[in-house]
Amino acid sequence: MLRITVWNENFHETTQPEIAAIYPNGIHGAIAEGLAARLPEASIRTATLDEPEHGLSAEALAETDVLLWWGHMKHADVADDVVERVHERVLAGMGLIVLHSGHFSKIFRKLMGTTCSLKWRNEAERELVWTVAPTHPIAAGIPSPLAIGQQEMYGEFFDVPVPDELVFVSSFSGGEVFRSGITYRRGHGKIFYFSPGDQEYPVYHHADVRAVLANAVRWAAPAPGFERMPEVSNPARDWFVQA
Amino acid sequence: MLRITVWNENFHETTQPEIAAIYPNGIHGAIAEGLAARLPEASIRTATLDEPEHGLSAEALAETDVLLWWGHMKHADVADDVVERVHERVLAGMGLIVLHSGHFSKIFRKLMGTTCSLKWRNEAERELVWTVAPTHPIAAGIPSPLAIGQQEMYGEFFDVPVPDELVFVSSFSGGEVFRSGITYRRGHGKIFYFSPGDQEYPVYHHADVRAVLANAVRWAAPAPGFERMPEVSNPARDWFVQA
């Protein structure tokens, strides 16, 4: 049983009718719907900013194998203690998938240690997502390019650590490029950042984008036996012989 | 002109006579002495925890190209705003060299995003530091192994991100291994972690260790033109053509 939580700040959909028209069930609802269709073995719940503890209580996190994160305008409103809790849970093995403007979320910046800044331009450009690691599980079955008709441009330099794996690179009509699908391991947890997904375009209804997210969830699920934080220890000499 | 600041919490030396005997001028003094002998072009200052702003005022940092960091018992006493300031300065291009028990410092954990936990055992074991990247500038002229007669053991698993470059791997008498010389790039800054250096042993008087630190300082110095934080920007289409 794969336990998924889709988190969304849920702000644009509830305050802008034109966004609500694209995502009548919220961005989280669209993402959850796409995952449900592709991961029948999974248990999927959603959580949003306005819930108590943002829907990310210790109990909720303890029962989450993979967390997806969409945020944009409300990064500052996410409580620090919740961020700390999510951070610990990632280091303890929970998978984390950070989406689009989540690059500036507290949790992503805390895990990366950098500004996570980038170039952007919102002019409904065509984004082409090219696979540069064709045998990576997250790219399985994904066309190269994955073509998105209209998207916000995100461009380099993307100020993140050099990724452990570079899976996708995007180009935009205006000519910019972006490392749009990148993986990291932190502690016992696996992290995937995927940049497509501005709220103004129906990106999370796109079948190929949904397939990427389903692949990513499978990939990010914790390794068996690793649901605990890495710990400092003070072993005796030859402890391994005595054991 | 290469401007170096050697920072030290300066606690063991001022409270434990046996440590003061090893480092009569402090660990920072011994490190600065070793650098001065090898980097005649450099301007070297030291800074300690008990100075105002820990000796790391905005002005001091603005005039520092490479910062070395030694801390152990007093990580929690380092003010968060100073850590924030050092973090920003690293992302803006300042080199950072983190030493030994500095693995648990606020600044290193903030840059890594992980627990930075490890195994340890203080039984005066022989540490052998082997070069696995022989052409790396930090390994230039360093014997492989670099042999340290007595040291605290640091062992894997070391919970850090996969390094950008693995330069040194150590073994200890008890059989453990440790990734003892590792590099990272974060923002515009370069980071080197080097694990030898427990306060109970005269490690920073060791000629080869001093040579590693001098190499590391040269390597970590900022790239020309990069003394600024990476920034978000919102360029017009074809801005590069118009420019």
Next chain:
Amino acid sequence: MLRITVWNENFHETTQPEIAAIYPNGIHGAIAEGLAARLPEASIRTATLDEPEHGLSAEALAETDVLLWWGHMKHADVADDVVERVHERVLAGMGLIVLHSGHFSKIFRKLMGTTCSLKWRNEAERELVWTVAPTHPIAAGIPSPLAIGQQEMYGEFFDVPVPDELVFVSSFSGGEVFRSGITYRRGHGKIFYFSPGDQEYPVYHHADVRAVLANAVRWAAPAPGFERMPEVSNPARDWFVQA
């Protein structure tokens, strides 16, 4: 169905009684036995140097998902056209696991592009294999350290490309260290090099070593849909839109 071929030059076992005593069914036999016990879903065959085409005909390779390779004295006797065939099959997606002295095999050097030289000393030293990537599938369930009572020492500098992933690092009684478990992706194929396994010691009877090899076979199995060589192509503009 996972199809495995275990290849061995089968020289020591057939010419030295003391080696035959350790491996009465050959090194390949011991490896196959260990895999069979752990991979009940697999079809396992062995192949040796003295068979026609070394047991690696085009047909045999076409029906192999993962190839394990043990060689030592007879690297030069492996026919170049067979090496070429194995190389193409790896690039087309077949997994390859290279063992111990196979570091100097034609196929490994062809895939690495380097000398693959190292330090060695055969004095029955204790090897401790430490995990530095605890959540990697190849490390699943493997104790850290994995202790091997007697082994030939392999030491750094190991002249291979920087691995895609560093899974294991070994230490030896004499103090040397070695990157003993490393992964590479080449073309569509996955490669794992694992250094324990000198013919003079019963390494392939060791339960934990057998578990590593079983993990590695599972990990190296081809990604679905990638059983073909990467190809050059000359697409029309906007071919992806027309398609």
Next chain:
Amino acid sequence: MLRITVWNENFHETTQPEIAAIYPNGIHGAIAEGLAARLPEASIRTATLDEPEHGLSAEALAETDVLLWWGHMKHADVADDVVERVHERVLAGMGLIVLHSGHFSKIFRKLMGTTCSLKWRNEAERELVWTVAPTHPIAAGIPSPLAIGQQEMYGEFFDVPVPDELVFVSSFSGGEVFRSGITYRRGHGKIFYFSPGDQEYPVYHHADVRAVLANAVRWAAPAPGFERMPEVSNPARDWFVQA
């Protein structure tokens, strides 16, 4: 003194007047001219396919610190023993810069171990070369994007090992992307592949391209003390203590 050899198959320029019009002194001549203007400390020679030993005798290589390689139609005509000699010299520390269609040269494929295949389309598209590692020495002073008005398109998937460092990523008018500036370390040698440079366009007259090549030559120059092949050795126990 930095000793540079610029190698070119010199075929298009000597058989196609329209190419000769772009490169009256050959592609090698244009590259050498660009380097000479930027590296006044360097000694620069050129070598071509039709010279004895292709101008790459043992003596010539022994006096070369960095070799640049341009080839396209005549890869198969390069003698295997010369390729072997260049390969050994790279592993012994010589820098190698492989240009454009040199991705299919014998020497590059031998060093990579893969097919080095890619997508291509020659329709005079605009290439934009974006920097993704802004502090890398090869990117120093290079605008991002570096804009090339007309170029052959090279697109992913580029079948090479995951680079040690990804410095540049290109986009093309048709929408494709390419990892256009990548580094590798092999043995003691440093390798840089840079994809712009089709013979039909005056790419090597472009000031920014020339600046990239000058940066790359400086970066690829051998590390002091490493002009020798990595070697196998059989040290005694504690040789490092006895020494």
